[in-house]
Each structure stands twice: as C-alpha cells, then as structure tokens.
Amino acid sequence: MSSMRVLRFCSIVVGGNKPRFVHASTIESQTLSIVSRKQLTLDAADVMAQAAINEARSRDFKDISVAVMDATGRELVAKTQPGCPLLVPHLAKAKAGAAIGTHSNARALKDKYLPDRLAQLLSMTTVGEQHGVPFIAVPGGVLCRDAFGDIIAAIGVSGASADEDEHCAIIGGKAMGFQTEPAESVLR
Numbered sequence: 001m002s003s004m005r006v007l008r009f010c011s012i013v014v015g016g017n018k019p020r021f022v023h024a025s026t027i028e029s030q031t032l033s034i035v036s037r038k039q040l041t042l043d044a045a046d047v048m049a050q051a052a053i054n055e056a057r058s059r060d061f062k063d064i065s066v067a068v069m070d071a072t073g074r075e076l077v078a079k080t081q082p083g084c085p086l087l088v089p090h091l092a093k094a095k096a097g098a099a100i101g102t103h104s105n106a107r108a109l110k111d112k113y114l115p116d117r118l119a120q121l122l123s124m125t126t127v128g129e130q131h132g133v134p135f136i137a138v139p140g141g142v143l144c145r146d147a148f149g150d151i152i153a154a155i156g157v158s159g160a161s162a163d164e165d166e167h168c169a170i171i172g173g174k175a176m177g178f179q180t181e182p183a184e185s186v187l188r
Contacts, residue, residue, distance in 0.1 A: 018155030037071065038146065040153045045076035048144075051175030052157050052168040053079060064159035064168060067093040071151050073100045073133060083157070088159045094134035095165070096156030101133050103151060105181045106141030107166060113137060140165030144178035145173050152178060163187055 045068040056064045075096070080089045086135050095106045099152030102109060102124070113121035114137070121137055128135030139162040144153040155172045157165040167185040174180060 052172035
C-alpha cells in the first residue's frame with residue numbers, strides 16, 4: 001500500500017468509460033481525473049472590447065457594438081457606442097456566439113455554408129436561438145486562442161461594414177495577445 005495514495009471523502013470516481021459512484025471512504029488517486037480550464041477575466045474582456053472601439057474611432061468607422069464571450073459562451077462584456085441602432089448590439093453578440101458555438105470564425109462559417117448549404121446554416125441558427133445562443137454567420141465574429149491553441153474567447157463586432165467589424169474584432173483579440181481566427185484583417 002506504500003505506492004498507493006489515498007483520498008478520503010470522495011463519492012465519484014472518474015475513469016474508464018463513465019463516472020461511477022462509490023460508497024467507500026477511500027479511493028486510489030490514479031483512478032481520478034480532474035479537468036480544469038483556462039478562464040478569460042473580466043478585465044481582459046474589457047480590454048478587448050475597448051481596443052475594438054478605439055480602432056473603430058481611430059479609423060472613423062461608424063459607431064460599433066462589441067460583445068466578448070468566454071470559452072463557455074458567457075457574455076462577459078458588451079459595449080455599444082451611442083450612435084448604434086437598437087439591433088446592432090444583438091448582432092455583435094450573435095457574431096461572437098457563432099464563433100464560440102462552432103469553434104470557427106463567422107467569415108469562415110459564411111464561406112463554408114453560403115450559398116450551397118443555406119439550409120444547414122439556417123438550421124444552426126434556429127437551434128442556437130432555441131437554446132439561447134445567438135448565431136449569425138457574418139464577418140465580425142472572431143475566435144481567440146492562446147499560445148497553446150486553446151480557445152479562450154470570442155469577440156463579435158457589428159455596426160460598421162462587415163470587413164470593418166471583423167477588423168476591429170481582430171484588433172480586440174490581439175490586444176490581449178491572442179491568436180485570432182482569422183489571423184489577419186482583410187483591411188490594411
């Protein structure tokens with residue numbers, strides 16, 4: 001028993017094909033698995049959103065709205081410039097939702113499904129709406145990964161042209177040092 005570490009007061013053993021419940025007060029530690037995840041902070045999400053807005057201002061784009069979601073799809077920050085119409089913040093959130101919900105950027109989704117696979121895209125949009133995950137495949141939803149390739153966030157921007165929205169979202173993601181998808185803006 002010297003090579004076996006013992007944990008006390010456990011009730012679930014994770015390992016093999018599925019979790020199993022045990023009633024014993026001791027479990028071999030080799031049978032346990034712990035899953036942890038990286039978490040985007042509120043401050044980092046705020047930096048991302050503000051960088052996107054600052055870029056829009058510096059380039060004299062129309063007013064934009066920005067939504068930043070963590071890897072679980074939770075919206076951490078939403079910022080909207082005063083000149084945005086009422087629908088624009090919802091579009092920004094839907095662009096971020098599409099990116100985080102499919103692990104792909106919104107432009108890539110548009111290119112993949114339009115025009116030949118419109119029915120699939122509409123189905124994904126409908127399922128997203130039914131489950132409270134806004135979803136729109138229009139450029140401006142950008143996926144953000146860390147240096148290890150792990151998905152950390154998505155940023156959605158709306159209000160300017162689609163290319164300008166995407167440009168601002170990329171700038172927002174890069175403000176925290178993330179690798180963005182797409183990696184580069186179509187604007188120079």
